[in-house]
Amino acid sequence: MSPADAQRSNASHPAQEAVARAFGAENRARLLARYFDATQTITSTNAWQHVYRLLLWIDRTTALAHCYESDKAQPGRAWYARSLAFHAWVSNALNVSPADLGESIDWLFREAVKDLASRALAIRTAVYEQQRAPYAGRGFPEPGEDPELVALIKEVVGKWMTEEPPEEEFRKLTRRIYVYVTQENKRRNLVGEGFEDVIAAVIGRLRFSDKTEIRSRCLLHDLPGFHAPPPNEKPRRVDLALLRGNHRTLVSAKWSIRADREEQFHTDFEAYARLESAGQDFEYTLITNEFDAARLKAACDRRRQNAPLFTHVVHVNPDAVVATYGEAVRGSATAVSAHVKDGRLMSLEAWLEKFGRRIPDRSGASTD
């Protein structure tokens, strides 16, 4: 946190008070501190549970835990069955009923947006009146006017209405619906950077035998043993960097993966390798919550020259992927279950365990 950030953040802020940037680094850190301070045990084994409690959410169109693109997860389509299986698996693993899962997950988003809705609906009345004044009396539409949506509502529930609501109330309703629906689009930022934050927070709270320094979204050349890029090249950032002794792990943390974004894995690594200045190996590890078998397979198999691109490919919980695909395993899913079995697709737990055990004295030199 920079001095300016520290100055802005007021320690006496009550938890519910409005914050300037609900999804910003400062507020995420504040919320995560609150969450983890109230959490007794954080272990490699339950790390994935914290990830899901904090970040996983319910897809409103299916009312099931989100694991795949919404359009392919609609009732009757292939991923609806898998979404059901995933929902069942998560509920069971978190020890809540399928009906209550929604209240047990998505903590970070639900906390961050708590006062966003009311702020989105708020109108600075004086300014608003002034803005509309020149057009007064000309029948200009009011904000929230949406005859089609109103017609839809009336069509479905109208017969239960004892009287016709005033137009103004319908405008309030349509505005609230709009805010509610579009709120979902704001999730992406929080999931993405929040994923990095949560992993960093978990690692920071695990008791490793060796001290580990964790940096989020830092510049590559601020890490030991990396050059600054030439002036005509933009500086590189690393999602997550773990430093321990002379051991450097660069982590790419992606909640989900798409083909076009995969290309970046390669160009990022190419830059990292080219700008390496210490003449020593570094790890390049992917952590993801992607559920698509083909994308996971591609990440596991992706190569650079004569070696796998990623030192490790880590999934929040591969058991969830296996359970989601269920019995009907074919195509890429076959390869993925093989990768799970042979450890190429690692669980977050296994990766944290492995990381916690490693002692960086490969050279045999004294660490004193």
Next chain:
DNA sequence: CACGAGCATAGTCTTATGAA
């Protein structure tokens, strides 16, 4: 404080491929 550029996050939508 307002504004915009630039970067970054992710999900959604569209098109291509291949198998039944």
Next chain:
DNA sequence: TTCATAAGACTATGCTCGTG
């Protein structure tokens, strides 16, 4: 022909930072 999978393109959004 139909459908799921796979690959790729596109979009909605927020934060940070610099500028006026």
